[in-house]
Amino acid sequence: MYQYDQFDHAMVAARNAEFKDQVERRLKGELSEDQFKPLRLMNGLYLQLHAYMLRIAVPYGVLSSRQMRTFAHIARTYDRDFGHFTTRQNIQFNWIKLADTPQILEDLAAVEMHAIQTSGNCIRNTTTDQFAGAAKDEIDDPRPWAELIRQWSTFHPEFTFLPRKFKIAITGATRDRAAIRVHDIGLQLTDKGFDVYVGGGMGRTPHLGHLIKSGLPGDRLLSYLEAALRVYNRYGRRDNIYKARIKILVSALGPQEYARQVEEEWATLDQAQIDAPHAEIARIKSFFPQPAYAEKPFDVASLERAKAADAGFARWVRNNTLAHRRDDHVSVTISLKPTGLPPGDASSAQMDAMADAADRFGYGELRVSHEQNVILPHVAKADLYELYRLLDQNGLSSANVGKITDMIACPGLDYCSLANARSIPLAQDISQRFADAELTDKIGDLQIKISGCINACGHHHVGHIGILGVDKQGEEFYQILLGGRADEQAALGVITGKGLSAEAVPGALERLIKLYLELRTDETERFIDTVGRLGREAFAGALHEPA
Amino acid sequence: MKLLTANRLTDGLVLWYVEGSDLSGWTEDAALATRLEDEAAALLLDEWKARETEVVAPYLVPLIDENTLVKREYVREHVRANGPTAGQTAFDTARQHQRGEVF
Numbered sequence: 001m002y003q004y005d006q007f008d009h010a011m012v013a014a015r016n017a018e019f020k021d022q023v024e025r026r027l028k029g030e031l032s033e034d035q036f037k038p039l040r041l042m043n044g045l046y047l048q049l050h051a052y053m054l055r056i057a058v059p060y061g062v063l064s065s066r067q068m069r070t071f072a073h074i075a076r077t078y079d080r081d082f083g084h085f086t087t088r089q090n091i092q093f094n095w096i097k098l099a100d101t102p103q104i105l106e107d108l109a110a111v112e113m114h115a116i117q118t119s120g121n122c123i124r125n126t127t128t129d130q131f132a133g134a135a136k137d138e139i140d141d142p143r144p145w146a147e148l149i150r151q152w153s154t155f156h157p158e159f160t161f162l163p164r165k166f167k168i169a170i171t172g173a174t175r176d177r178a179a180i181r182v183h184d185i186g187l188q189l190t191d192k193g194f195d196v197y198v199g200g201g202m203g204r205t206p207h208l209g210h211l212i213k214s215g216l217p218g219d220r221l222l223s224y225l226e227a228a229l230r231v232y233n234r235y236g237r238r239d240n241i242y243k244a245r246i247k248i249l250v251s252a253l254g255p256q257e258y259a260r261q262v263e264e265e266w267a268t269l270d271q272a273q274i275d276a277p278h279a280e281i282a283r284i285k286s287f288f289p290q291p292a293y294a295e296k297p298f299d300v301a302s303l304e305r306a307k308a309a310d311a312g313f314a315r316w317v318r319n320n321t322l323a324h325r326r327d328d329h330v331s332v333t334i335s336l337k338p339t340g341l342p343p344g345d346a347s348s349a350q351m352d353a354m355a356d357a358a359d360r361f362g363y364g365e366l367r368v369s370h371e372q373n374v375i376l377p378h379v380a381k382a383d384l385y386e387l388y389r390l391l392d393q394n395g396l397s398s399a400n401v402g403k404i405t406d407m408i409a410c411p412g413l414d415y416c417s418l419a420n421a422r423s424i425p426l427a428q429d430i431s432q433r434f435a436d437a438e439l440t441d442k443i444g445d446l447q448i449k450i451s452g453c454i455n456a457c458g459h460h461h462v463g464h465i466g467i468l469g470v471d472k473q474g475e476e477f478y479q480i481l482l483g484g485r486a487d488e489q490a491a492l493g494v495i496t497g498k499g500l501s502a503e504a505v506p507g508a509l510e511r512l513i514k515l516y517l518e519l520r521t522d523e524t525e526r527f528i529d530t531v532g533r534l535g536r537e538a539f540a541g542a543l544h545e546p547a
Numbered sequence: 548m549k550l551l552t553a554n555r556l557t558d559g560l561v562l563w564y565v566e567g568s569d570l571s572g573w574t575e576d577a578a579l580a581t582r583l584e585d586e587a588a589a590l591l592l593d594e595w596k597a598r599e600t601e602v603v604a605p606y607l608v609p610l611i612d613e614n615t616l617v618k619r620e621y622v623r624e625h626v627r628a629n630g631p632t633a634g635q636t637a638f639d640t641a642r643q644h645q646r647g648e649v650f
Binding site for chain 2 (some may be wrong): 026027028029032033047048049050051054096098099342413414415420421422424425428471472473474475476
């Protein structure tokens, strides 16, 4: 993984010293809250419903075991012993004290991490495929490009005060696991360069990104992004926060006109001053080698015996492992969705256990997925059972990846000051309702995504089943969306039926799933495919109790 | 009738204003919050907005009567007064104060 050079260290240290001084001045009353608020937000510190929340950037979701242990240390020392992995591959701590923040940022800097640009109208953490560098279907590794964008966008003076926040996602595989079509800019690596999608996003007015450029050479990426951001920065709607994202500009201009303006701007730029030289691209790529794979003899019969003897292990192998570029390895997803517990949360002990698992079985490397799980990208098949047992001892062996209980859920009104309704308790109720492993396996792949407000941090627009919490005169209601997906066939879900109370949602989902099981052609037809074949109207009636 | 609430500057925790309390006017226990008449509440709010080294973002929570929140504010203020309602992450405010939920 990338390692800081002297400039990275110096920049982060200078920012931390500056923020430490700002915190001290705020505590002494030398800075007002109005003066201090934008400064703390620039360092990832929000004031939420119950306390300060610190959002820490996990660059493109890549973590070392040492960094994961630092998260455990922060959870234990400064928080209430847990952290929350987010839908943007970051981590949030919900109970941070203002006075502790400078020390936390110093602890993070010691392991080459920070919380810069995790808030504000700037370019946020670039996200990517959690299986980057490992997946069998990968065309090119997106991590060096994500790192290049990180370096270009960090403290970029022109893009520090954009009309609104800006999110970039990259995928390098045939299957889109980074949801690129619902990002401000989505980049698809192909064997001919980058395909550039612009104007995607969720929130109040969801849009799918439009392809505006194909085959962009990697060595021209930064100048093209600079041109795309410049057009947005110049013409984005600063007068109306609800219309300030790039999706509104692209929609208003039309994708072709926006693309034309970007090309025009691109032509005026001194591209050689912006684009990274080949030597720099090569230097960054050198930080992302394949691990020194252990040549461990793998005995298929032994694995099969273990699976036959332990049904939980067999299910975990079936659901939580993904084909690796090497036949003797797999990628393992550690589900943070145990039955009845908040999606994406991990205790300090679990963080330490995941770090141990990475050191013992995963070459010290971990990833955070936007589905709020943690991944060991490279695990020898010979180690699978031992890894499973370690995870099982730490409550980390839920075998539900990609299934109905592997839900995305934002923190919702239990923590977030923007939310209108709670997300986590609803996710817990659904998780308990579908706790039967045989049933969830029978249902097959199904993605439920829950947001506690229209801002869509829980990605409800692209859930096979999306759930949006709304407030109606002081009561929580939940609208159900059907037919969304975030993959290479991205589609936005459509609100179906009337809003439901929290108590009514699990029963509605049960009826919906029962109908799906009756209607699907066979067990290979996934829920989303059945909805696509029959139309969401075929399912609308199931959402409500029969009269 | 209103309650005055804010977050403590140093740790961000939710506070409720208590009249005549020994706790510098603020407590973490929503059950102890003083029910304020509207005019007095508005004056106190202005006073605490100016005292920024102690609390952040003070505001008034409207009540219908002594123990009933205005309905449109109910969910947010109920969660804020009682702590997160969610699973392993719940901070059981009620247990901390050895009482049941408020509101």
